[in-house]
Each structure stands twice: as structure tokens, then as C-alpha cells.
Amino acid sequence: MSNDALLLSIVIPAYNEARRLPATLAAIRAYLDTQSYGAEVLVVDDGSSDGTAELAASYPGVEVLRLEHRGKGFAVRAGALAAQGSYVLLCDADLAVPIEEWPRFEARLRAGDAVVIGSREGVGATREGEPWYRHVMGRVFNYIIALVALRGISDTQCGFKAMPREVAHELFRRVRIYGDDAPVVQGAAVTAYDVELLFLARKLGYRISEVPVHWQYGTETKVNPVRDSLRNLRDVLKVRWNDLRGRYRTEVTPTHKMSVD
Incomplete structure (x- = not known):
């Protein structure tokens, strides 16, 4: 299939996801089989040691990018930059937001939004199975993000985030925290790469919109409340520090005007 025939690239970062990935890939394949457009599925293996890459490669139509273990932010970036579809959809290996939400994101993109992000907090959003303390932690972290960056x-x-390919390539080429020089890490490394990505999108003047989604908490989540909270806080502070140092300067004038819905 030529690149021109590809509407959608689905990018899935995966670190030791041999247990959860089969159900996700099966759900995505079943959905895509009912669609008339071309799509590619990119599983970005973040240095897994449990056979994730081999398992993903056994699924027809799935491409696998094999990386050293540098964390989720680096893996997402690699997948987004490799994407060839007109639109790039980022989703987690557990498919916490069902793929059936995609048409609502596509509609926003076709209407001119440059970055469309799932929201578990908007009117109409639902959260299933999340422990109360995780919800509280998330809201506190979002308050810190708003305060700092x-x-x-x-x-x-x-x-669950989507953007046109040219926007994805522009943004991910500019990220600093999990760029080409991101170090090799040990263990699961959930990061706040999203904050830098959205900060750059706003700085570039891209229009950002939020879509309320149905989200299901994963019982096998790799998030460590203490370790990852500290790492994410560090990432947010780095975004502000990088901006103060002028590391996000740009002269690009995007065609998508800035707004947040």
C-alpha cells in the first residue's frame, strides 16, 4: 500500500506488554477490518525482555520498531516520527480508551484542530475501575502542570492523542526531554512527555482540543505512584526550565490557529 493510501497510523508504545498487547491488537484489527480506509499499526518495543516484539510481529499488518529501553516518551516519539499515515493516533498498550473513539477525533482533525487529546475529566467523560487515590494524584498533578507550564x-x-502527520513530525522533532539523546533506563519508565508535547504545540500556535472519552483503569498498570510522580514532576520542571533558557524558540507559523476547547 502506498503512503498516499494511508489515512491512519496507530502508534502503540510497549514495554513488557506480552500479556496485554494481544487483546489490544485483536481489538484494533477487528475495528480496522470494518473500515474502508488504509491504516498501519506501529508497535514500538521499548527494549522489552518478555517477547513483546516477537509477539507483535506475529500479527498480520503490524510493524514493530525495536528500541533500547529509554522510556515511554522516547518510544512514542520514535513511533510518531516513523508514522506515514495522514493522521497519527497515539494509544496505550492496554487500549484504556477504546479504538472506537477514533471517529470523534478524526472529526475534530478534519475540522481544523491540530492536536486532539482524550480527556477523562471533560463533561461526558467516564472513568471505570480507577482507585480513588489515583484519581486524586492525577488531579493534583494536573494542578501542578497548570501552575508551572x-x-x-x-x-x-x-x-489517547491524535494529530495530522505533519504536526506530529514537527512537534516530536522539537522535543528536548526525550529526544535523540534520551538515556537508557532501568525498569518501567512512565513519563510526562505529554506535557512537553502540548507545551510545544501551544508555543507553535497549534489549535488544541479535548474530547471526553471513556477510559478504563488497567489493573496491570506499570505506573509506580511514588517513583513516577517524582519523574513526572521533574519533567514538568524541565519544560519550564527549557523554555526559560530559550530552547523552544521557533519561527514556524502553523496553519492551524491556537485555541483550547
Whole structure:
């Protein structure tokens, strides 16, 4: 299939996801089989040691990018830059937001929005199975994000995000925290790469919108409340520090005007 025939690239970062990935890939394949457009599925293996890459490669129509283990932010970036579809959809390996939400994101993109992000907090959003303390932690973290770097977005961390390919390539080429020089890490590394991505989108003047989604908490989540909260806080502070140092300067004038819905 030629690149021109591809409407959608689905990018799935995966670290030791041999247990959860089969159900996700099956659900995505079943959905895509009912669609008339071309799509590619990119599983970005973040240095897994459990056979994730081999398992993903066994599924027809799935491409696998094999990386050293540098964390989720680096894996998402690699997948987004490799994407060839007209639109790039980022989603988590557990498919916490069902793929059936995609048409609502596509509609926003076709209407001219440059970055469309899932929100677990908007009117109409639903959260299923989430422990109360995780919800509280998420709201506190979002308050810190708004205070330090990024106001006006209710949920920066939902893993379901979409953008046109040219926007994805522009943004991910500019990220600093999890760019080409990101170090090799040990263990699961959930990061706040989303904050830098959205900060850059706003700085470039791209129009950002939020879509309320149905989200299901994963019982096998790799999030460590203490370790990852500290890492994410560090990432948010780095975004502000990078901006103060002028590391996000740009002369690009995007065609998509800025707004947050």
C-alpha cells in the first residue's frame, strides 16, 4: 500500500506488554477490518525482555520498531516520527480508551484542530475501575502542570492523542526531554512527555482540543505512584526550565490557529 493510501497510523508504545498487547491488537484489527480506509499499526518495543516484539510481529499488518529501553516518551516519539499515515493516533498498550473513539477525533482533525487529546475529566467523560487515590494524584498533578507550564487543559496525561502527520513530525522533532539523546533506563519508565508535547504545540500556535472519552483503569498498570510522580514532576520542571533558557524558540507559523476547547 502506498503512503498516499494511508489515512491512519496507530502508534502503540510497549514495554513488557506480552500479556496485554494481544487483546489490544485483536481489538484494533477487528475495528480496522470494518473500515474502508488504509491504516498501519506501529508497535514500538521499548527494549522489552518478555517477547513483546516477537509477539507483535506475529500479527498480520503490524510493524514493530525495536528500541533500547529509554522510556515511554522516547518510544512514542520514535513511533510518531516513523508514522506515514495522514493522521497519527497515539494509544496505550492496554487500549484504556477504546479504538472506537477514533471517529470523534478524526472529526475534530478534519475540522481544523491540530492536536486532539482524550480527556477523562471533560463533561461526558467516564472513568471505570480507577482507585480513588489515583484519581486524586492525577488531579493534583494536573494542578501542578497548570501552575508551572500549561494552563487550560483538563487532562494532559490521557494516552489517547491524535494529530495530522505533519504536526506530529514537527512537534516530536522539537522535543528536548526525550529526544535523540534520551538515556537508557532501568525498569518501567512512565513519563510526562505529554506535557512537553502540548507545551510545544501551544508555543507553535497549534489549535488544541479535548474530547471526553471513556477510559478504563488497567489493573496491570506499570505506573509506580511514588517513583513516577517524582519523574513526572521533574519533567514538568524541565519544560519550564527549557523554555526559560530559550530552547523552544521557533519561527514556524502553523496553519492551524491556537485555541483550547
